[in-house]
Amino acid sequence: MANLTFENIGLKALAAAVPANTIDNLSYTKHFPAEDVKEIVEKTGIKERRFAPEGMTSSDLCYHAARKLLDDTGVSPEEIDGLIFVSQTPDYRMPATSVILQERLGLAKSTFAFDMNLGCSAFVYGMSVAYSFVQQQGFRNVLLLDGETRSRVYHPKDRKTAFLFGDGAVAALIGKGDGFGKSYFSLNSDGSREDLIKVDAGGYRNPSTPETLKEKVVDEYGNIRTDEHGYMNGADVFNFAIREIPKDVKNTMAFAGVERKYIDYFVFHQANQYMNSYLAKKLKLDGGKCPTCLDRFGNTSSVSIPLTIASQLQSDLKSQKKKLLLCGFGVGMSWATAVIDSPGMMISDLVEVE
Secondary structure, three states: OEEEEEEOEEEEEEEEEEEOOEEEHHHOOOOOOHHHHHHHHHHHOOOEEEOOOOOOOHHHHHHHHHHHHHHHHOOOHHHOOEEEEEOOOOOOOOOOHHHHHHHHOOOOOOOEEEEEOOOOOHHHHHHHHHHHHHOOOOOOEEEEEEEEEHHHOOOOOOOOOOOOEOEEEEEEEEEEOHHHOEEEEEEEEOHHHHHHEEOOOOOOOOOOOOOOOOOEEOOOOOOEEOOOOOEEOHHHHHHHHHHHHHHHHHHHHHHHOOOHHHOOEEEEOOOOHHHHHHHHHHOOOOHHHOOOOHHHHOEOHHHHHHHHHHHHOHHHHHHOOEEEEEEEEEOOOEEEEEEEEEOOOEEOOOEEEO
16 A cells, blocks of 8 residues: 655646536437346436547547636646646547647646556546645646546447446646645555456557457357457456455545544545445445435546536535545556545536537
8 A cells, every 4th residue: 555645735626527418328228128227227326428429539528627727717828837637548549648738728848748547546546646746846736637438448238338437527726735734645556456347459468450349249148349348347346346445445544544524525436326335334424425426427437536526516615625535446456545625626617518
């Protein structure tokens, strides 16, 4: 477990963008019987998702979120010292999408820019990296951009994943401020579980071929995908989460020296309703302290934690100082937990991108 501590650094502002294209999960019945779909929706709690139309990428969504954030805060491009782009659905294999966004947003050529490829824990990981830069002398603000178009990763004929994932993006402004106090991070990984959530082909170890692009039946239930679509071992992912996440949450609270009752909100990765309800029960958390946006946006991977904050806690975090525990977990497997103070975060209205 890697534990990190920072002082007087925090999330100054947050903006989120989602595609305007809304998918009604109960109507997503092209490949499955309506009764099966209804059962899946009731179990996952995911009623709607947002799908990026053809030609719209995660960087497009990040651009709109960042423009909204900069406009609402009045921060100029010259005040941004660094840009970190978090995604597993970048625009290209190369160049890095962060560099494209640096130019598109009009940031100075002296701005550092790089990509992070991690998955569902990546926003918390990205925060820790941004905090590390900001704590250095001379740094003012880092723009953390997190975008995913997960709807393109999973096959619509694979019921194990077809109803879970959606698209979205966030822009977070990270900088210095006396009101942020101390922040605490726990970062973890276990590559022995790499096969639990994976895309087998299309990379450099198993390059694309005509065979990897063929649809095939992959199990006894008739689910269909290609080797270049993602798959997930749901049962083992659940077992991983209930074994590792409560332990890390408790350890991070102990590291931060804070009791459960002093945390105002526990913001978990939005995996599915069943898993998050189980985690809350195991940790003995008040449901009102666990905001969720699953029903509206589905599982947006690394975007899900900040999207939950932006869509569910806007008015509360603007007006009052709150203590938050953030916890992301998933593909890798990797997981990360943070305890931070929010002394008055500026949260923009949600942007819907046509």
